Amino acid sequence: MIKKFVYSQKVAPYIFVLPFVIIFLIFWLFPLANSFVMSFQERMLGQDPKWIGTANYTKLLTDKVFLKSITNSVVYMVGTLILLIPFPMLFACLINSKLMWGREFFKSSFFLPALTSVAVAGTIFRLIFGEMESSLMNSILSLFGIGPFKYLKDQNLSMAALLTLACWRWTGVNMLYYLSGLKSIDSEYYEAASIDGASAWQKFRAITMPLLKPTTIYVLTISIYAGLAMFTESLMMFNGNNSPKNIGLTIVGYLYRQGIEKNKLGYAATVGIVLLVVAMTINLTQLKLSGTFKKEED
Structure with a gap:
């Protein structure tokens, strides 16, 4: 009877998805519900x-430090979207080109930084952007008679340093996503365009970009969340969660400060709920505008 029940065509699909449902309930839905309740408590x-x-x-709306952290996270997120979508797409197209030599070497080279520990990468970049004249960036700029600068004590320069770290780590990952998308494009489209006399730019604009739209939407979605949830990079870059005038404080960093450092778990839960709402709102909006939820016409 049990074997017949398990092998039933109606029951089998539910058995296969049951592990995911259990994990989803225990490790996502329950903590989310518990955090929502905690946000209304002083715990x-x-x-x-x-x-x-x-x-x-109510307190969060007038909390200047929180507003500073959310501003930093949004600016960082926008910066990563500007840098980590068009450039990986361009690099993927170049590597996918028939004229490209050593493509496997370049793919491995671009992807290698993603395998580096965030803690190690953050520490290295903290030394690169150090305020001493002997730091790498100041040494390079000194050759042109510029600097030295205190990168991690300036709002704009510190954000540029964080974005540089993000580009170094994630350009190769996004590039591989676009390479996968390019592999699914039929070469006949390009052959037909060549016969019609289309230039390389016209092929890219009329064929490559439209057909890479699903990949772009995916990269955009994960980049929005990753940008808003960034924490470890800032923690390692500033050697702690207390950057000068909170120039490196992120939403997750502020959550960590309230929940772990100050033991205000209820207030930290409120920050987490707001982060979830902001991330979901931005992502659902861009998915709606991109036509992802639009029903296909018959």
Whole structure:
């Protein structure tokens, strides 16, 4: 009876998806629901929770440090979108070109930084962008009579340093996504365009970019979340979660500060819920605008 039940065509699909459902409920839905409840409480380790209603949310709206952290995260996210979508697409097209030599070498070289530990990468870039004249960036700029600069004590320069680290780590990953997308494009489209006398730019604009739209939407979606959720890079770059005037503080960094450093778990949960809402709102908006939810016409 049990064997017949398990091998039933109606029951089998549910059995296969059951592990995912269980993991989803235990490690995502339950913590999310618990965090939502905590956001309405004043909760600290070792103390009984106290229900305070929407006081955490009201406080958050006037919290200047939180507003600073969300501004930093949004600027970082926008910067990664500007740099980590068009350039990986361009590099993928170049590597996919028939005239390209050593493509496997370049693919491996671009992807290698993604295998590096974030802690190691952050430490290395902290030394590269150090304020001493002997640091790598100041040494290079000194050749042109520029500098030295205190990169990690300036709002704009520190953001440029974080974006440089992001580009170094993730350009190769996004490039591989686009290479996978290029492999799915039929070469007959390009052959037909060549017969019609289309230039390389016209092929890229009329064939490559439209047919890479699903890949671009995917890269855009994960980049939005990754940009808003960035924390470890900033933590290692500034050698801690306390950057000068909070120029490197992110939303997740502020959550860590409130929940772990100050033991204000209820307030930290509020920050997490707001982060989720912001990320979901931006992603759902861009998915809607890109036509992802549009039903196909018969």
